[in-house]
Amino acid sequence: MVFKEQDGWTNYTCIPRQWEDAEIMVLLQVMYTDLDFIATFNIEPEVLQHFLFEVYRRYNNIPFHNFKHCFCVTQMMYGLIWMTDLKSKIDSIDLLTMLTSAVCHDLDHTGYNNAYQINARTELALRYNDISPLENHHSAVAFEILEKRESNIFRNLTIEQYKRIREGIIKCILATDMTKHNEILSKFKMILPVFDFKNKDHKDVLMMILIKVSDISNEARPMEVAEPWLDCLLQEFYNQGDMEKLEGLPVTPFMDRDKVTKPSSQTGFIRFVLLPLFIELANLFPCLEQHIVDPVRKALDYYTEMEKALERDKQNRAQEKATKSKESAPGSQAASDAQTASVQECSKTAAQ
Numbered sequence: 001m002v003f004k005e006q007d008g009w010t011n012y013t014c015i016p017r018q019w020e021d022a023e024i025m026v027l028l029q030v031m032y033t034d035l036d037f038i039a040t041f042n043i044e045p046e047v048l049q050h051f052l053f054e055v056y057r058r059y060n061n062i063p064f065h066n067f068k069h070c071f072c073v074t075q076m077m078y079g080l081i082w083m084t085d086l087k088s089k090i091d092s093i094d095l096l097t098m099l100t101s102a103v104c105h106d107l108d109h110t111g112y113n114n115a116y117q118i119n120a121r122t123e124l125a126l127r128y129n130d131i132s133p134l135e136n137h138h139s140a141v142a143f144e145i146l147e148k149r150e151s152n153i154f155r156n157l158t159i160e161q162y163k164r165i166r167e168g169i170i171k172c173i174l175a176t177d178m179t180k181h182n183e184i185l186s187k188f189k190m191i192l193p194v195f196d197f198k199n200k201d202h203k204d205v206l207m208m209i210l211i212k213v214s215d216i217s218n219e220a221r222p223m224e225v226a227e228p229w230l231d232c233l234l235q236e237f238y239n240q241g242d243m244e245k246l247e248g249l250p251v252t253p254f255m256d257r258d259k260v261t262k263p264s265s266q267t268g269f270i271r272f273v274l275l276p277l278f279i280e281l282a283n284l285f286p287c288l289e290q291h292i293v294d295p296v297r298k299a300l301d302y303y304t305e306m307e308k309a310l311e312r313d314k315q316n317r318a319q320e321k322a323t324k325s326k327e328s329a330p331g332s333q334a335a336s337d338a339q340t341a342s343v344q345e346c347s348k349t350a351a352q
């Protein structure tokens, strides 16, 4: 199989941006097959195809939160399941919940975050009373797709199983709202010393952590994969910042193109969000240290260097500008030297 652990980590971090959407859809089917979901839950291949096609149709053509991002997140979730040997620790329903949550987690994302939705009083903010408008919407669209018999991959599940999976998917998708980040991470840290895979509350928190890690895992990929994704993310951020300025709304600080640079955006995010989250997950699964923590530390070094270089460049340019304006200012030493030279030149010519 394409993604099995023995194939090596690089297969989990391949370059999906270069793959065609049709190929991605096949790879997603492979994941469902490979995790035994087709056999265990009697999912008909044509229903799975229909479901994935509907999912594909409901991702928008925007710079970052598009179908390829959905694939990356699902691929990371799939990789995490294999690397942590989760199959031997939690049951198939939970695994199916996690993979399907990853597939659906950003359905119909508009490219503008919750802050914008709320400040601009969009239809989504009104519908969901400003409570995680996007994540509520992603989850609702997922179940709209699943309501149709021809694309309901859960149609052969028992009522009890369906209920459990619906509850799990809603919980996982809502957990991707970053305003819930500290709350979820604190819960995880608290239960970590006594973590028990048989305890439902513990398992629920772990599932939320796993989708969160998958969702923001670009920097765990090789730099040649991660950096173009960052460019896409910044493009989407800057679009929103521009729109907020245009509409007279509060400008989201990390989306303001006049204030945020590529390295400044990453150093803070890696230091304060990624590493603290990834390190906790690696405390439960030490094997993840090399796969997700180490590459993120390297990315931090890379962007710290880039930030320093940018700062040096800025200082050099400021110095050059100051020297130039000094030279051209009337009465300055440089100007008077130039003037003297030119007078001397003139008088020499006149004398000849």
Ligand SMILES: Nc1nc2c(ncn2[C@@H]2O[C@@H]3COP(=O)(O)O[C@H]3[C@H]2O)c(=O)[nH]1
Pocket (backbone or CB within 6 Å): 113, 176, 177, 178, 215, 216, 217, 218, 219, 230, 233, 265, 266, 269
């Ligand atoms: N600065 C930065 N933010 C990120 C990165 N990856 C994810 N995010 C943010 O984390 C958020 C997770 O939820 P969203 O996908 O809604 O939006 C994402 C971005 O705002 C990253 O690599 N750098």
